[in-house]
Structure formats: structure tokens, C-alpha cells
Amino acid sequence: MPKDPDIRRRMDRVEEIIDRLDADEVSLEDGYDLYDEGQELLAEIRELLHDGDGEVIEIE
Structure with missing residues (x-):
């Protein structure tokens, strides 16, 4: 589990x-919005991991 609270959140x-x-309980428009939010969060996670101090962490 990531120890960095920003990554965990x-x-x-x-x-x-x-x-x-x-x-499958969201509208198409809400689905697009959620997808976009997820992509932004994943990009932020990648950046945080890239900028990390070289510590290896396990992600479940």
C-alpha cells in the first residue's frame, strides 16, 4: 500500500x-466526466511516483 497520503487518496x-x-449506473455524460477525472488522477499519480525519492512501494 502506498505510504504517501497524496498517492493513497x-x-x-x-x-x-x-x-x-x-x-453501469451512471449516465453517459457522467461516465465521460468520471473517466476524465480518473485519467487526470492517474497522471498525477504517475508524476508523484516519477518525482519520488526512489523508494520502491507495493501497489495492490
Whole structure:
């Protein structure tokens, strides 16, 4: 599990988005918005990991 709270918070939100999209209970427009939000969060996570101090972490 990521120790960085910023990464953990973003990962939790990405998981929530995936769950909502998998449930097929969102409108097409909301689905696009959630997808865009998820992509932005993943880009932020990648940047945080890239800028990290070289510590290896395990992501479940």
C-alpha cells in the first residue's frame, strides 16, 4: 500500500471511479466526466511516483 497520503487518496478515488463505472449506473455524460477525472488522477499519480525519492512501494 502506498505510504504517501497524496498517492493513497488519489488511488482510493480511482478505485471509487472504477467501481461506479463497473456498476453501469451512471449516465453517459457522467461516465465521460468520471473517466476524465480518473485519467487526470492517474497522471498525477504517475508524476508523484516519477518525482519520488526512489523508494520502491507495493501497489495492490
